[in-house]
Amino acid sequence: MKKALTLFLTAVFAIFVLSACQNDDEDKESSKAASVEVNKEGFPIVDKEIGLSMMAPGTGMEEWKNMPTLKKYADMTNITFEYETPPLSDFQTKLNLAFASGDISDIIFGAGTNNLTPAMEVDYGQQGVLLPLEDLIKDYAPNLQKLFEERPEVKKSITTVDGHIYSLPMVNAETGGTSASWYTGPxxxxxxxxxxxxxxxxxxxxxxxxxxxxxxxxxxxxxxxxxxxxxxxxxxxxxxxxxxxxxxxxxxxxxxxxxxxxxxxxxxxxxxxxxxxxxxxxxxxxxxxxxxxxxxxxxxxxxxxxxxxxxxxxxxxxxxxxxxxxxxxxxxxxxxxxxxxxxxxxxLNPGIQRGTFSITKNNPNPEASIRWVDYFYSKEGFVFLNQGPEGYLWEWKDKDAGTKKQLEIPEGFESSEDYRGTLTPDYGIATPGLRSPIEGYGEKSDFEKFVNAETAKKIDPFGEVxxxxxxLTADEQKQINAIEVDLQSYVKQMEAKFITGVEPLSNWDTYIDTIKQMNIEKYVDVYQKAYDRWAESK
CATH class of the missing domain: 3.40.190.10 (Periplasmic binding protein-like II)
Structure with missing residues (x-):
């Protein structure tokens, strides 16, 4: 009996020691990960490989872990990822569940404002689930910092009511004379x-x-x-x-x-x-x-x-x-x-899509993460993200002259776009970066020249955002939510009725009175205050 008790206590002690050692090792690894040294320029971003997790909407073209662009970028940066990519159609539900459980990836990538809404940015930012990014940008994101200095409206448009930036945007670099300036299809x-x-x-x-x-x-x-x-x-x-x-x-x-x-x-x-x-x-x-x-x-x-x-x-x-x-x-x-x-x-299209990149509280390496995404706000970085590495869509024709040759797409793909969707995550979703025209492939097609000329003549001279x-503040958002759904539904319904004559335009005053009863004055007042804050911000 005594021998059995001794063996039992010995086993318990061994388990305790082993557990303590494991916890100590995990603490050391966590501490080490959190204090990893980040190179402020060039590649690699970190000298010793680190691993992070990323949640993003999948488009079903290819597993992200197999995409050549992401594999090449991992080699360049020394940062690897474990990807969680639920289908685009199911992404918002999965993202909401991740926020609710607290078991959320280190980075949220490519969500876009429809999935990671401005209200969610404010809410989860103030809860501490999303990290404020403005100080990280100053210290580790020179391309973003340059963008803010050259285009102050970008920074104003992603700075929330508490003065913090919780998510980065997709930004159109040059909209004039291209379809990027279109508000919708003409x-x-x-x-x-x-x-x-x-x-x-x-x-x-x-x-x-x-x-x-x-x-x-x-x-x-x-x-x-x-x-x-x-x-x-x-x-x-x-x-x-x-x-x-x-x-x-x-x-x-x-x-x-x-x-x-x-x-x-x-x-x-x-x-x-x-x-x-x-x-x-x-x-x-x-x-x-x-x-x-x-x-x-x-x-x-x-x-x-x-x-x-x-x-x-x-x-x-x-x-x-x-x-x-x-x-x-x-x-x-x-x-x-x-x-x-x-x-x-x-x-005119504002040329900014919010909610494309956020860092969560679970991320042990926010400095490395912001450097990782900052590359896509350079011209070279966006082209890499959009076109992938050499040898798939393109190869150098004359590297010194900056000219490229488009490669034939493999069999089984209906278009180069379908093939591109297997190479890069910059396909079908709003990805972070400064989007600029892809150059180096020679003269534009006649159709592209036509579209650009029509845009320069008929949209750019008259366009206004x-x-x-x-x-909005949480209280303002609550007020808008209480008004907006019924208001939009009624206005849309009445547009169809007025145009088709089901409702005569002699009933215009009744229409206006109904909208006033929906508290339209408060609705406009909320947006006036929000606009004033935006206009006064720096």
Missing amino acids: LWYNGQWLDALGVKELPKTTEEFYELLKRFKTEDPNGNGKADEIPLLDVKMDSSRPWLLSAFGMKTWGIEENDGKVRYTPIQPEYKEYLTFMNKLYEEKLLDPETFSQSDEQKKAKGQANRVGVFPDWFSFFTTGETEEEAVNNPMFYPLTSPVSKERVVP PFPLVY
Whole structure:
């Protein structure tokens, strides 16, 4: 019995000693990881390899651990990752569960503002789950620091109400003359129809636009002998609306800022004029009667059947089914003026996507982590992230001259974009970095030249950002949440009713009274205060 007790106590003591040693080793490893020396310039970022964890939305093209870009960058930096990449469709749910449990990865990458919302940044930042990044940026992120100095609006747009930065953005470096400046896909004219009718100059006023739509309706521009033309086509007005609202002096459908004053456009007199004009188009069947009921697939089918005169899309050939070479004949919509707005204006993309990179409290190496992401805010770093290392999409043609040669994609891929999605995480999600045009492949295509020229002529001279990216306090967010869902639902419903004539515009005052009862004054006031904070920040 005594011998058995002795053996038992010996075993317990051994387990205790072993456990203590293991804990001591873990503490040492943790301490060592936390105090790892970070090189402030060049590569590697750390002299001895460290491992971190990352949570990001997966696009299903390839396991991140197998992506050549990430494998090459691990070699360059001496930082490896364990990746958690739930499908994009399920990412927000998984991210919310990770926040709730506290078992969250060291880095949140590529979430974007739809998944890591501004309210979440503020909430989890103030709880200490997301680390403040501004001091790390000053000490370890020279590319980001340079960006903040050159473009103060970027720093203002990612600094929360408590003065901290909890998440880094994706930023467009050069938007002028490229599609990066687009607020949404533009309206395009059917060039074949313009040629058939001998139209040499595009409409520049709402009246001229109306007259051209009437010609599209009555003069058989598709030449099939049938009265099957649809002058103006959209799905629920979501894509056409920004460009048509602008003809009446409004930059967006909702909150916008003009000369420091915030307003809600769907209650403005100019909005009533927009509805009146659209109702006129609908009543005369110049606007597709199926606008508020059809799907994107139905819209595309009409475009491919050459039944459409004016339509929205990112590029016109997405709707028409033409080639890029044929699509250069489809001119971009020219901004209109109207009797209530003599100045041309179009909405402009702010060029900033928030919520793309955050460091959590579980991260033992925030300094190394911020250096890791800072590379993507350099021109060289973004090209590496976007195009991957040499030997997959490209190879050097003349390295000294900076020219590259595009490589043939392997069999089994429908496009170079599909193949690129297996090489890099910069595919289908908002990744951190300073996005700039990819150069070195020689002369641009005729279609790219066409798009850039149209943008430089018809969007850039008239573009204004409708409203800056702001943050709300927790109390302000609560007030907005109590108003916004019902407000947006009602306004959207009434737009369709007014345009189709189900609700006569003689009931405009009733519409306004209903919105006032929804506390629109408080809604605008919250955004006015948020704008004022943004404007006054440095």
